[in-house]
Amino acid sequence: MPAAQGNQRCLGRHREWLLMRDDATAECFLLHLTSQRRVHLPRLLQPPDPGESFALALASNSSETIAHPPDCTVVLSVHENRWLLHCRPGDECWGRVSVFEAMDDDDGRVYVTAMRGIVVVLDATFPVPRVESYKATLPPTCPTHLRTTSHLLLESTGDIFCVRLYLQPYGRQRRVVDVDIHVKPRSKDTWESVDNIGGRAIFIGGHNSSLVSNAAQAKLQPNCIHVLGMPRDGGIPLYTIVLDDMSIRCKLIQGFFDAGGDEAYWAVPICFEQESSKDNAGAVSCEVSGTKLVDEKQGGQKESGDHVSSTSLWSSLPRDLLELIVQEVTFMDSLRLPAVCKGWSGLTRSTPIHNAKSPLLLTTRARTQGRLATFNPMTRKKYDLGIYVSSGDPEPQVLRCSKRGWVLVTEGEGYVSMMNPLKGVILCLPPMDNDYFSGITFISEPGSPDFMVVCVSDWRGLGTMTARTWRNDDEDWTVTESEYQVLFLFPTASHNPVLFDGEFYCLGRDGRLGVFNPNKMTWRVLAKPEPLYDATSMDQNEQRYLVVWKEQLIAIFTVPHGEPMRTFRLDRSQMAWSELEDLSDVVLFMDRRNVLARPATREDLGNRIYVQSFAETDGAATAVFYSVKKRQYCPASYGNIEPVNSIWFEPNL
Structure with missing residues (x-):
């Protein structure tokens, strides 16, 4: 993009608009990604330092206005200094409000995080944003990851989502290792912990984020969070958090970024971000069930302890041959042996199992639901145990x-x-x-x-x-x-x-x-x-x-x-x-x-x-x-x- 080259630095992104600043002249403008249209703003004499955390939001009475400025309020928040800059196209200078971390919805409201994690709602349709109300404080961090976190606020059909990323501590090249999600419905002032975001998809890059309300309609995988990491030699890490099985995939996007360069932002078309339907973001109910051994590769399922009718073929096998069979099966498969026939019921208790010496990777399918699954690295098999590890507490x-x-x-x-x-x-x-x-x-x-x-x-x-x-x-x-x-x-x-x-x-x-x-x-x-x-x-x-x-x-x-x-x-x-x-x-x-x-x-x-x-x-x-x-x-x-x-x-x- 020629308009973004040279001394131009991107301070943030809101949907299809970039907030740009010329570091040589301090000139500031909005740049539309598709049309390359510029909307000039007041000069920004003291911009955020590259190492500071900041975020951008455009607020107006309608989403149509946001798609076609200049009838909007530009809000730039700076986390470390705990203040928020605002202006409208045509203003002579930027104003300042003592809050930080902004995101917006389509009716002119801007949600910001103030001191001590209090969520403040600003009405940005006025020349100077006004405090409309004070909502609940941010939900507490997970005690497992007390040291390094990064949280973002997103709005969807009136509900506010707080997505908190947990990063591996120490070092500039931090990686995403965990996530928790809370939602605050419009009608409530309290946060609820959830395991999923329903049919939505969330994109996080730099200090901005986007939420696609109907991922399937946009031909995206639902219930996923995509995070751009810090640029490093050879490219930039892309983390995809799949909430269905609570796993993280990391790919390296190569050839576009150099170490020490600017942060990367997602460019999500506005048609993807528009609300088309309200999805249910509630957590899956927690329950306790009996043990089930499910071979995911075969798709079969059998209750542990159920006995299949014995046949003379299996029950009459020589003992020496049975011991050879047992030594070759995996530990999880050995749990099925007593179900073959009555004569095999005590086989695993009296015969050593060779593959039982290999540890299994034990995982939970959801943070608060606690459904257990295993993966055997030697046999390359995955099993769903069908066990829920939960006390009902969220x-x-x-x-x-x-x-x-x-x-x-x-x-x-x-x-x-x-x-x-x-x-x-x-x-x-x-x-x-x-x-x-x-x-x-x-x-x-x-x-x-x-x-x-x-x-x-x-x-x-x-x-x-x-x-x-x-x-x-x-x-x-x-x-x-x-x-x-x-x-x-x-x-x-x-x-x-x-x-x-x-x-x-x-x-x-x-x-x-x-x-x-x-x-x-x-x-x-x-x-x-x-x-x-x-x-x-x-x-x-x-x-x-x-x-x-x-x-x-x-x-x-x-x-x-x-x-x-x-x-x-x-x-x-x-x-x-x-x-x-x-x-x-x-x-x-x-x-x-x-x-x-x-x-x-x-x-x-x-x-x-x-x-x-x-x-x-x-x-x-x-x-x-x-x-x-x-x-x-x-x-x-x-x-x-x-x-x-x-x-x-x-x-x-």
Whole structure:
């Protein structure tokens, strides 16, 4: 676009209009994407800095006027300074209102977020926008992602949607890792948490967003959110959040963007944004059902425990042959074996199952509905368990960690439970008085003498570590706070603590180690090993993990978007990290908070680190892993499917 070249900088987009500023002359104008028409505005002498967050909205009494300015009010909000600029074509200068973050509807109202998250409704049809009313404050953030969020307000048929994106913290190249959605109907002043946006589609890019009310009519996939990431070398990441199965796809749009360039915006035709019908954006009802094993590839379904009529053909098979069959089936398929005939009912209890040693990727189909599904990376099969993990509370459930068939789940503000999805057992723990923590884990199985849940919170590395423990029959959590003095602060990584030599080890973002002793209820930061990274650098965008393998402590540092990982072993004789380039005897399974280590039963499984994503081709799923030897992802990192809420699950009947 010639009109957008040279010193022109795009400050925002509203539908088919761009707000442009000439950085050399301070001239400001609206530019229509299709006709290239310009509408001149007052000079903008003090524009937002490139690093600031800002948003654009055009407001008028009718959508027809917005399509054909100049009869409209231009609203430019700046988040950091908490003020809003406004003008109309023909004005001599910009006015200012002390609110920030704007979006609009088609009747001249502009919804903005003021101090302390209060949503203010402005009537922008007046020369100076007037405050019409104050609505409810923004909904609270998910405690799982306290640090880095970005929220947007959108309007659809009178309802206001608050879409909050959660970004992987630390570093400019942040990636989208989660989302939550709240809706405030026109007739209410309270927010409701929802799992879907109905037949709509949302496009987010730069500091602006667009909502298409009827995605199917626009030949788009409904119930999806499309997010443009920050430009990086070679292109720009495009995240597609599919709310139907609560997964994220990331593609790299290449050839158009350079690192450090301007942000990208969506250009959505106005005909797509016009409301054609009011869709129901309510959440799917939560219910608890019995266990169902559904092979998604075959589309078949069978109730666990239903017995198919036995035949002499199956019941008369020799025992040796049956044992060979059992050793070749997957763990999930082994659950179907008792349904074949009466003679097979006790087969899995007396025969070891070879493929049961492979962890399964356990996912939830929706944040608040909690329908569980699994993916086996070895057999490439997906199964819908048909189990709902929900207490009926609209707060999101988060899968935290898994051991010996048990899964630790947190829900809402401080609610913790233990679940065995294959046995249908749920154990509710006392609620915690804090909903933010760095990591949480457990040892042994519920009911066993040494069962214990451990939770640590570093309060963002400010010199205070809070640890909580819970054991069998405890009425409440045991809490201790430890202040520690170190030369530099110790912000912990986002992984769960690991048990090593009777104590729980936490990895700092810089590579140092912190240790919690559950018997003495003490916390300390080790003087060695020395840091591997500068913890204060915001350019670091790595995830850090700890895992124990063969009585050795292994640290893993990952970088998103396909860049090479780094692995280290703790040399305990020198208390120093030693970089590893070979892991041929182990296969690792990594999610966002945990790493599981298993022996490499085949030569080709060594040096593999399976991640929590998979690729799909013609309906067939392929697990994604990182090759330590080749230093690359297989398949490539971009274009894969990553479930939002998932962990590696260790089945155990």
